[in-house]
Amino acid sequence: MSSSLNLGKYAGIRVQIHWTFWLLFLFIGFFVFTQGGSWQTLFWHSLFIIGIFFCVVLHEFGHALTARKFGIGTRNITLLPIGGVANLDKIPENPKDEFWIAVAGPAVNIVIASILFFFASVDTYTSMDAESLQDELGSITPGNFLFYMLMANIALVLFNMIPAFPMDGGRVFRSLLAMKLGRVEATRIAAGLGKFIAVFFFLFGLFYNILLAIIAVFIWFGAHSENIMIQQIALMDGYKIRDAMITEFSVLHPDKSLNHAVDRILSTTEQDFVVMEFDRIAGILYMADLAPALKTVGRDALIRDVMETECTVLSTNEPLYSAYRKLKRDNRNFFPVTEHGRLVGVLDMNNINEFLTFRSAFDY
Numbered sequence: 001m002s003s004s005l006n007l008g009k010y011a012g013i014r015v016q017i018h019w020t021f022w023l024l025f026l027f028i029g030f031f032v033f034t035q036g037g038s039w040q041t042l043f044w045h046s047l048f049i050i051g052i053f054f055c056v057v058l059h060e061f062g063h064a065l066t067a068r069k070f071g072i073g074t075r076n077i078t079l080l081p082i083g084g085v086a087n088l089d090k091i092p093e094n095p096k097d098e099f100w101i102a103v104a105g106p107a108v109n110i111v112i113a114s115i116l117f118f119f120a121s122v123d124t125y126t127s128m129d130a131e132s133l134q135d136e137l138g139s140i141t142p143g144n145f146l147f148y149m150l151m152a153n154i155a156l157v158l159f160n161m162i163p164a165f166p167m168d169g170g171r172v173f174r175s176l177l178a179m180k181l182g183r184v185e186a187t188r189i190a191a192g193l194g195k196f197i198a199v200f201f202f203l204f205g206l207f208y209n210i211l212l213a214i215i216a217v218f219i220w221f222g223a224h225s226e227n228i229m230i231q232q233i234a235l236m237d238g239y240k241i242r243d244a245m246i247t248e249f250s251v252l253h254p255d256k257s258l259n260h261a262v263d264r265i266l267s268t269t270e271q272d273f274v275v276m277e278f279d280r281i282a283g284i285l286y287m288a289d290l291a292p293a294l295k296t297v298g299r300d301a302l303i304r305d306v307m308e309t310e311c312t313v314l315s316t317n318e319p320l321y322s323a324y325r326k327l328k329r330d331n332r333n334f335f336p337v338t339e340h341g342r343l344v345g346v347l348d349m350n351n352i353n354e355f356l357t358f359r360s361a362f363d364y
Helices: 019-034 039-069 095-117 122-126 130-136 145-160 168-181 183-208 210-236 258-267 287-296 320-329 349-363
Strands: 004-010 013-018 074-080 083-088 273-277 280-285 334-339 342-348
Touching: 013 019, 013 039, 019 039, 019 074, 039 074, 039 083, 039 095, 039 145, 095 145, 095 168, 168 183, 183 210, 210 320, 210 349, 258 287, 273 342, 280 287, 280 334, 320 334, 320 342, 320 349, 342 349
Parallel strands: 013 074
Antiparallel strands: 004 013, 074 083, 273 280, 334 342
C-alpha cells in the first residue's frame, strides 16, 4: 500500500500527499479547540493551511518547470507537514542551472505575494496601533484571510532563502561557491553551514517551536546525505558501468521452480537473479518477492509466476554515476547489464558500495 495519496499529474508531474501531512490538521484542531475556538474557527484555519500548501505546490512547480528547461525531469512533488519536495531526476551539474532552479521556487511566492498585496487590506492593518492589530489578527477570519496569506508567502520566501543547505538558500549558496571551487568542495562547505544552522534551529525549536526542531532534523540529514552522494559521484567520474559490474552471476529459466531459486540463494551469495528465455531477458526474480511467494504459492510454483517482467537494463558504456542515480532512487536496485544486446553482467548497490570503498582507498 502506498504511503502517499496521489492527486494526479499536472504539466506531466505527479503531485502526492504523504500520509504524515494529515497529522497537521489534527494539530490545528487541537490548537484551535484548546484556545476556545469554534468549528468556524477550525474551518478558516484549515482553509488557511490548504491555501498555504497550494502556494507550496506552486513553489515546487517553479523548481520543477525551471529544471525542465535545463533538461532535468521531476519524478513527483510530495507534500509533507513541513513543506513540499520536488524530487528531481538528478542534481543539476551546471552551477548556473542550479542557481536558477533554486531561486525559481521563492520567485513564485514573490509573484503570489505581489498579487495578494493588491487584494489584502494592508493599509488597514498598518494604520492600527499594536493593541488593535493584536485583536484583529488574533485568529484567521474572512476579513484577514488574504492578509495572512500575503504574510505567509513573504515568510516562505524569507525562510526558504536562509542559506541552510539543502534548502533553496543553501542551494543558491552552493551554486555560487561551485562556480569558483567546484561542486564537491562547494557542497562540503554548504553542507557544513547547513548543519550548523540546523543545530541552531533544533535548539531554538526545542524551547519555542517543535516544528522548527523537526525541520532542523531534515536539514541536517539532507545536508549530510547529499554531501556524501556528491563525493561518491565524484569518485565515479570517468568510470563506466563495465568497470564495476558483476561478471560472475547465475541466470535462471522461467520454467524452473521456486525451490530451484532457493537452492541457488543458499549455495551462493546471490540474492536476485536475471531470468532468461530464448536468449533474451524475460525478467528479474527478487528475493524480496520470493519469500512471500513461497508462503502463498509454494516451492513448486514456477519462477515465471513470481518474477518481475518490467526491469531497467543498463549498458556497459553508460557512465557509472548514471547507474548510481538509478540505484539510489529505485526500490529494485538490481539491474542487468548488456553489451550489443547480450547479457554480460549485473549491477547492484552492494557492488557500487564495494567499488566506492576501493576507489576511496586508492585515492587515499
